[in-house]
Amino acid sequence: LFAGAADFIASAPNVPALPPMKGVEIAFAGRSNVGKSSLVNALTGRNTLARTSHTPGRTQQLNFFDIGGRLTLVDMPGYGYAAVEKTKVEAWTDLIHNYLKGRANLARVFMLIDSRHGLKSIDTDVLDGLDKAAVSYQVVLTKGDALKKSEIEARIAKTREALSKRPAAYPEILITSSRDDRGVPELRASVARLLAE
Ligand code: GTP
Ligand code: MG
Numbered sequence: 799l800f801a802g803a804a805d806f807i808a809s810a811p812n813v814p815a816l817p818p819m820k821g822v823e824i825a826f827a828g829r830s831n832v833g834k835s836s837l838v839n840a841l842t843g844r845n846t847l848a849r850t851s852h853t854p855g856r857t858q859q860l861n862f863f864d865i866g867g868r869l870t871l872v873d874m875p876g877y878g879y880a881a882v883e884k885t886k887v888e889a890w891t892d893l894i895h896n897y898l899k900g901r902a903n904l905a906r907v908f909m910l911i912d913s914r915h916g917l918k919s920i921d922t923d924v925l926d927g928l929d930k931a932a933v934s935y936q937v938v939l940t941k942g943d944a945l946k947k948s949e950i951e952a953r954i955a956k957t958r959e960a961l962s963k964r965p966a967a968y969p970e971i972l973i974t975s976s977r978d979d980r981g982v983p984e985l986r987a988s989v990a991r992l993l994a995e
Pocket of ligand 2: 850
């Protein structure tokens with residue numbers, strides 16, 4: 799699946815600009831700078847497919863990528879970035895809500911959480927929204943290269959506990975790194991299982 803073509807489809811700054819639904823769609827969500835765009839690149843093995851940056855707030859629109867004609871990946875703008883103007887935050891929130899609620903072919907949202915920081919209150923707010931709207935999501939811990947093994951285990955245990963009573967959470971938590979590729983094969987397998995369903 800990921801060995802074939804990966805192509806940019808469209809950037810959507812608002813709901814009317816959303817591209818037509820095609821195949822199974824999965825979206826990457828999370829706080830600004832958590833590593834969404836980097837993980838899309840790691841997953842597809844294309845280092846320049848999604849634009850990444852040291853500066854939070856890099857991705858400002860929903861970016862759609864076609865994978866082999868059967869799968870669409872969506873790199874979402876990050877949330878929780880304080881330096882963005884209020885009107886912009888409102889527009890993004892509106893876009894993201896409308897997208898998440900109205901996308902019939904959206905099979906799963908990968909909710910990226912920085913493994914160094916864990917779930918923040920803004921993340922739990924987003925998870926509340928997904929649970930309420932019954933949008934299926936799976937937590938992916940990012941930047942696993944920045945932690946020791948014992949710290950990773952503690953983070954997974956804590957995250958598992960926090961997710962245990964959430965109805966829309968997929969039970970498996972992935973730990974990944976776009977730097978050393980750990981967890982990327984598992985993430986690919988998770989996506990492949992969604993396509994097989
Ligand atoms: P926004 O688009 O602003 O919401 O950010 P994003 O979530 O798309 O993050 P992006 O992929 O642009 O990466 C943000 C920063 O984190 C960059 O400086 C990356 O180099 C760094 N980064 C991404 N993935 C990893 C990782 O696995 N390990 C480490 N150590 N750094 C990472
Ligand atoms: Mg990004």
